[in-house]
Amino acid sequence: MEGFLTGWVAPFQDFLILAGQAFRNLARRPHYIDDVSIQADVIGIGSLPIVLPTGALSGAIIALQMARALSTYGASSEIGPIVSLTLVRELGPVLTAVMVAGRNASGIASELGSMKVTEQIDALRALGTDPLQKLVTPRLIAGALMTPCLTVAADAAGWIAAYLISVPLLHIVTGNTYWSTSWRALDLSTDLAQGLIKPFLFGIIISLCGCFYGLRTTGGTQGVGRATTTAVVAACIWIFITDFLIGKIFVNL
Amino acid sequence: MEVASAPVLEFKNVNLRYGDVWALHNVNLTLAAGDSRIIFGAAGSGKTTLLKAAVGLVKVDSGEIRLWGQDITSMKERELFALRARTGFLFQEGGLFDSLTVRENVEYPLLNQFLQNGRPRANPEEIERRVREALRFVELEHTLDKFPSELSGGMRRRVGIARAIVAEPPLVLYDSPTAGLDPITANTIMALILKERDTRNTTSLIVTQRYQDAQIMADYRYDKQRQELVKLRDEQERQQRHAHTQFIVMREGEIIFLGTLEQLEASEDQYIRRFIRHEGIHAQ
Numbered sequence: 001m002e003g004f005l006t007g008w009v010a011p012f013q014d015f016l017i018l019a020g021q022a023f024r025n026l027a028r029r030p031h032y033i034d035d036v037s038i039q040a041d042v043i044g045i046g047s048l049p050i051v052l053p054t055g056a057l058s059g060a061i062i063a064l065q066m067a068r069a070l071s072t073y074g075a076s077s078e079i080g081p082i083v084s085l086t087l088v089r090e091l092g093p094v095l096t097a098v099m100v101a102g103r104n105a106s107g108i109a110s111e112l113g114s115m116k117v118t119e120q121i122d123a124l125r126a127l128g129t130d131p132l133q134k135l136v137t138p139r140l141i142a143g144a145l146m147t148p149c150l151t152v153a154a155d156a157a158g159w160i161a162a163y164l165i166s167v168p169l170l171h172i173v174t175g176n177t178y179w180s181t182s183w184r185a186l187d188l189s190t191d192l193a194q195g196l197i198k199p200f201l202f203g204i205i206i207s208l209c210g211c212f213y214g215l216r217t218t219g220g221t222q223g224v225g226r227a228t229t230t231a232v233v234a235a236c237i238w239i240f241i242t243d244f245l246i247g248k249i250f251v252n253l
Numbered sequence: 254m255e256v257a258s259a260p261v262l263e264f265k266n267v268n269l270r271y272g273d274v275w276a277l278h279n280v281n282l283t284l285a286a287g288d289s290r291i292i293f294g295a296a297g298s299g300k301t302t303l304l305k306a307a308v309g310l311v312k313v314d315s316g317e318i319r320l321w322g323q324d325i326t327s328m329k330e331r332e333l334f335a336l337r338a339r340t341g342f343l344f345q346e347g348g349l350f351d352s353l354t355v356r357e358n359v360e361y362p363l364l365n366q367f368l369q370n371g372r373p374r375a376n377p378e379e380i381e382r383r384v385r386e387a388l389r390f391v392e393l394e395h396t397l398d399k400f401p402s403e404l405s406g407g408m409r410r411r412v413g414i415a416r417a418i419v420a421e422p423p424l425v426l427y428d429s430p431t432a433g434l435d436p437i438t439a440n441t442i443m444a445l446i447l448k449e450r451d452t453r454n455t456t457s458l459i460v461t462q463r464y465q466d467a468q469i470m471a472d473y474r475y476d477k478q479r480q481e482l483v484k485l486r487d488e489q490e491r492q493q494r495h496a497h498t499q500f501i502v503m504r505e506g507e508i509i510f511l512g513t514l515e516q517l518e519a520s521e522d523q524y525i526r527r528f529i530r531h532e533g534i535h536a537q
Contacts, residue, residue, distance in 0.1 A: 115350075118346060118348065118351070119344040119345065119346065119348040120348055120349075120350055120351070122305065122310050122344065122348065123342070123344055123348035123349075123350070124350075125310055125330070125337070126308060126310060126337055126340070126342040126344075126348075127337070127338075127342075127361060127362050127365055127416075128334040128335075128337045128338045128362070128365055128366070129334075129365055130330060130331065130334075
């Protein structure tokens with residue numbers, strides 16, 4: 001029982017405290033605007049090269065698989081709506097978030113972890129800087145803002161890739177039908193809202209997991225490696241849990 | 254609020270435990286303005302923890318720690334910033350920010366003070382002047398635009414000193430300033446610490462493993478004219494220095510010895526004797 005409390009409950013409580021402080025710092029001086037834009041560049045622009053191919057390939061895969069399944073029912077013209085719904089609601093946000101987690105939760109954890117083991121975090125505090133304000137809050141803001149943007153980019157890439165598969169390659173629908181049906185299938189208040197709220201929350205999870213495990217690093221270089229792995233695993237698991245919960249809320253709406 | 258006559262730093266019955274291990278056990282310590290304390294102890298005896306607790310980087314379980322008369326044990330992190338701004342801290346490996354250049358590292362405490370107080374930005378020329386002055390103090394003015402990774406261990410330690418003293422704090426804490434350095438570099442570092450002590454009369458707390466460091470602290474002073482360390486010949490001057498310079502030996506979080514250099518050398522305790530080695534000093 002004690003092991004459960006110290007091993008699971010206490011860290012979760014610490015995580016919530018860190019999250020609370022990071023959010024409270026949003027309203028507090030000083031604001032490290034420079035650090036926010038650097039992090040937005042690292043997380044946002046830096047992740048595009050992995051997020052765009054992921055989105056494009058998942059769009060292409062859905063189109064290929066669905067073309068076959070739909071033709072059995074003579075419903076090939078429905079390819080557009082299916083692609084856009086699955087991409088916008090689920091695959092776009094989740095795959096983007098998992099890729100961003102793999103790249104940035106690990107990056108943040110290893111950066112902060114190295115700073116921790118070389119006493120740079122203590123040095124920040126000794127010099128009168130709140131490490132949460134200087135390091136965590138800028139990453140939180142950047143993650144929360146950039147992940148939705150990356151998701152939109154991934155969705156667009158997937159949409160275009162699915163068009164290329166279903167129209168020029170397989171000829172199952174006309175280009176006009178593809179674009180008009182897939183666009184009309186999307187509902188602003190549910191699908192688009194869902195497709196943007198999810199990555200917003202995933203971005204927060206990714207940044208906070210990276211920061212949390214980075215700042216908890218102990219035990220030298222080996223500890224940095226451990227923190228990095230744990231941050232990515234934890235971020236991915238929480239992404240899926242959150243995805244399920246939000247899906248549940250929206251399905252009930 | 255601050256009490257004028259209060260000691261700079263005071264520990265009263267301070268305790269801290271990590272599981273079954275005492276990091277600090279019933280620690281009592283007082284530093285008046287201009288005092289120096291040199292702390293010896295085996296690895297894991299609580300030396301670094303003591304230093305970090307002094308500025309609230311480590312929270313203690315019980316007891317009182319007072320900085321300029323204010324109890325910091327009950328303070329929130331944000332309330333500590335003002336007191337920390339008056340304290341310099343040299344970390345074991347320098348603790349430099351490796352993503353910033355030497356210049357940015359040294360100007361950090363200055364810029365940060367302005368940022369914290371919400372004051373308008375400092376005059377860049379003033380900052381530049383103070384950064385150069387601090388780096389000239391440690392004789393590293395030519396490394397301004399280098400990154401810490403391009404410097405040797407001793408140079409990093411010197412940049413760390415420059416960063417610790419750039420804001421001219423009245424209290425400076427040095428964590429193992431000479432650890433892992435060759436004797437010549439180590440003596441250079443000690444010369445800088447003495448230079449800082451004797452030019453600005455700073456209060457200092459020094460953790461070290463080298464007995465020579467203790468001898469240098471007790472028996473030498475920095476000569477401004479000759480710009481080097483000179484041995485104290487005058488008996489009265491020596492007495493005066495020894496009154497302000499005391500030595501501490503820690504074991505398992507406890508202070509087991511507190512006294513002057515003579516008392517330290519006279520000790521019969523086996524553990525304490527381990528730290529006393531009569532090797533020649535190669536002061537410059």
